[in-house]
Amino acid sequence: MITLDRAKKGHILRIVAIENPEVRAQVIRFGISEGEMVKCSEVIPAGPIIICKNRQEIAFGRNLAQSITVDLV
Amino acid sequence: MTHHHDITQEIRVPREVKKIVLAGNPNAGKSVFFNAFTGMYVDVSNYPGTTLEISHGRWGDDVIIDTPGVYGISSFNDEERIARDIILGADVVINVVNALYLERDLFLTQQIIDTGVPVVVALNMVDEAARQGLSIDTAKLSEMLGVPVVPTVAVKKRGFEQLESEIKRARPGHLTPGLEPLLKTMTGQLNNQGDVLLTLEGDASVAERHGVEPGKYRDEIYSMRRRWVNEIVSSCVKEVDQGFNFKRFLSGMMVHPFTGIPFLGLVLYVIYQVVGVFIAGTVVDFLENDIMGAYYQPFITDLVGHFVAGDSAIGTILVGEFGILTMTVIYVLGLLMPLVVGFYFFLSLFEDCGYLPRMAALMDRVLSSIGLNGRAIIPLILGFGCVTMATFVTRILGSDRERFIAIFLLGLVVPCSAQMAVVAGMLAGLGASYLVLYFLVICTVFIVAGTVLNHVLPGSSSHLLLDLPPLRLPEWGNVFKKTWKKSFGFLKEATPLFALGALIISIFQISGILTLLQKLLAPLTVGWLHLPREAATAFIMGIVRRDFGAAGFMTMDLTPLQTVVALITITLFVPCIASLLMIFKERGMKQALLICTAIWTIAFIVGGLVSRLVAAVGMGNITGALLMVVALGALGYIILLVCRCILRPAEGSKTL
Numbered sequence: 001m002i003t004l005d006r007a008k009k010g011h012i013l014r015i016v017a018i019e020n021p022e023v024r025a026q027v028i029r030f031g032i033s034e035g036e037m038v039k040c041s042e043v044i045p046a047g048p049i050i051i052c053k054n055r056q057e058i059a060f061g062r063n064l065a066q067s068i069t070v071d072l073v
Numbered sequence: 074m075t076h077h078h079d080i081t082q083e084i085r086v087p088r089e090v091k092k093i094v095l096a097g098n099p100n101a102g103k104s105v106f107f108n109a110f111t112g113m114y115v116d117v118s119n120y121p122g123t124t125l126e127i128s129h130g131r132w133g134d135d136v137i138i139d140t141p142g143v144y145g146i147s148s149f150n151d152e153e154r155i156a157r158d159i160i161l162g163a164d165v166v167i168n169v170v171n172a173l174y175l176e177r178d179l180f181l182t183q184q185i186i187d188t189g190v191p192v193v194v195a196l197n198m199v200d201e202a203a204r205q206g207l208s209i210d211t212a213k214l215s216e217m218l219g220v221p222v223v224p225t226v227a228v229k230k231r232g233f234e235q236l237e238s239e240i241k242r243a244r245p246g247h248l249t250p251g252l253e254p255l256l257k258t259m260t261g262q263l264n265n266q267g268d269v270l271l272t273l274e275g276d277a278s279v280a281e282r283h284g285v286e287p288g289k290y291r292d293e294i295y296s297m298r299r300r301w302v303n304e305i306v307s308s309c310v311k312e313v314d315q316g317f318n319f320k321r322f323l324s325g326m327m328v329h330p331f332t333g334i335p336f337l338g339l340v341l342y343v344i345y346q347v348v349g350v351f352i353a354g355t356v357v358d359f360l361e362n363d364i365m366g367a368y369y370q371p372f373i374t375d376l377v378g379h380f381v382a383g384d385s386a387i388g389t390i391l392v393g394e395f396g397i398l399t400m401t402v403i404y405v406l407g408l409l410m411p412l413v414v415g416f417y418f419f420l421s422l423f424e425d426c427g428y429l430p431r432m433a434a435l436m437d438r439v440l441s442s443i444g445l446n447g448r449a450i451i452p453l454i455l456g457f458g459c460v461t462m463a464t465f466v467t468r469i470l471g472s473d474r475e476r477f478i479a480i481f482l483l484g485l486v487v488p489c490s491a492q493m494a495v496v497a498g499m500l501a502g503l504g505a506s507y508l509v510l511y512f513l514v515i516c517t518v519f520i521v522a523g524t525v526l527n528h529v530l531p532g533s534s535s536h537l538l539l540d541l542p543p544l545r546l547p548e549w550g551n552v553f554k555k556t557w558k559k560s561f562g563f564l565k566e567a568t569p570l571f572a573l574g575a576l577i578i579s580i581f582q583i584s585g586i587l588t589l590l591q592k593l594l595a596p597l598t599v600g601w602l603h604l605p606r607e608a609a610t611a612f613i614m615g616i617v618r619r620d621f622g623a624a625g626f627m628t629m630d631l632t633p634l635q636t637v638v639a640l641i642t643i644t645l646f647v648p649c650i651a652s653l654l655m656i657f658k659e660r661g662m663k664q665a666l667l668i669c670t671a672i673w674t675i676a677f678i679v680g681g682l683v684s685r686l687v688a689a690v691g692m693g694n695i696t697g698a699l700l701m702v703v704a705l706g707a708l709g710y711i712i713l714l715v716c717r718c719i720l721r722p723a724e725g726s727k728t729l
Contacts, residue, residue, distance in 0.1 A: 021292070041325070
């Protein structure tokens, strides 16, 4: 298990836990919830992590990514 | 207790008229439907306390109301709150759904269905979905949702007739499985199913409106809905693999620093050429001098002259140097309007083609170190057009803390286009080393001020969580409409402030306060900044209009060092009176006074320091410039340490 900010471009990840309840509620609308599989499509060096789920891309600020736990698949 | 906070009160729709509401995710294509249904006759109303404009128009005997694009309805931001209130008050909802992103868009669809309102779904962009290898079973989708589903291609006006006829057949759909027992727990307390749903989902403002406790079922309901939507999608959508995608490649290029920063540079250069050079130069010159100056000003002065003497107090207020009918009108129409339209055009263009969120993602790293997130790039860039407009736009930022930081930095370091033109003109004559010095000082102040604020302000800034919609070619009709709507909204908000500003300045002029202020300021300019006495006049004029201030120095006989010190000070010095008033409006009296005092102090301290440092270390060499930056950086660091020592124990007690 790692936090999302440690993911690398191309990684396939399973979301384990999203700490912040507000963020959890917001990303579940995008189809990202605990247990879902996503792909890391871009990492901006020292910046946001972009993940891809069903053709749609979402950018997570680095601090936010640190609070999301994922499993490398 | 079924009343909602009704948007129809804002836009005066008679009770008996049916309210058809357009709802959907951002970029789903709602506005194309709205324009097609309503044609030319559209009214726009501003929702109090936001920059959001809600459009509504007639459709036969009914009224169609547009809503901001949202991913769900609750209280996460202004867009959601407004969409929620409008949807809760709707008779029928036309839910525009992007066929490419059903997993995401159907979440909102199902949430709207769960409120119990009659719904018809417009399944938009079916052509693009087919091209990308998606096959969607519309009949099955309609069966599972329990509402009519009409395939459409909005930009080609396909499916509109069928949609119009299906509006009559809109009906409440199937609830998310498992939701009904939960809804039943509140029967008897609230009558309206939508209110019950949002209360259960923990929406504090809906609960408060009905005097009940917000529920604790958000996670549970959202998870049920997510599972249900995933099930719908897997039953209705078949996907064929798509392979290499050029848009995806371009998108990656835009957010990666190595390629994204040069691209952003190019984009900013284009904006600069169009807005900064063409509009601010050619267009403004033409409007301000050839049209307003040559025709309007003599006309209005003459007209007013028939009733009151031009040199009387009232005459001065109306048509004097800073008159409400002269300066305000000429400034707003001749200078501000073209600039605002230019900037909003680019903003709308980038929003429409999907570049804006990528720009924000790219800049997030840099801006997060000064307590802002990537979104703040929007007001900061707008600031180079007009600081008043940028201050207004800071409302899009996620937290009060970010709005404070952004407004402070805009007031302190960002020169508006009017001022930049004069500053650039004066710097050009001084040679490269002074130009470098100017930029280094301004950038250092920007970074130091931002870092200090980020450290001393309590709380934390909001995180970046951005949907990156697919890149697409801009829809020009949309871009122009958005440009017009935003420009109009801003000018409506700002014109009274410019008029009030002109009034204040005129009163200062008549009563002699202006001269008094100039006298009071003189010791500071002579003694501390080593500038001639008359420089005080330029500083005061800088408040009237920032470019007046900078232009005031042109007529003085200054050494290169004096020029650069004067320009640095005036750039940092307060924004013009309209942005000052906007700061008061946005931040309230106490904070605005604090911001102004801080900005004034910083401007003069930095100006004086530069003057002394250059005199000490000499100019025109790398060492001097480096020393300057080191000195300012060190000063900033000391300020930071002092602030930390003083503020750490008191943290939490200070509220912003």
